[in-house]
Amino acid sequence: MNADVLTTRVADGIAVITLGSARRIYFDEEMGDALTEALMNLAE
DSSP states (O other): OOTTTEEEEEETTEEEEEEOOSSOOOOOHHHHHHHHHHHHHHHO
16 A cells, blocks of 8 residues: 555554545545545455
8 A cells, every 4th residue: 555645554453544645635536436445355
């Protein structure tokens, strides 16, 4: 996963999803798809 789009970390059973980065401050289709995939993976 491109860290400019999305990063995910889990600590003590809590997931933190960070959208974008300092260089990427907009929400687009790629970020929406990445968010959906991350949430689906965390739900498993």
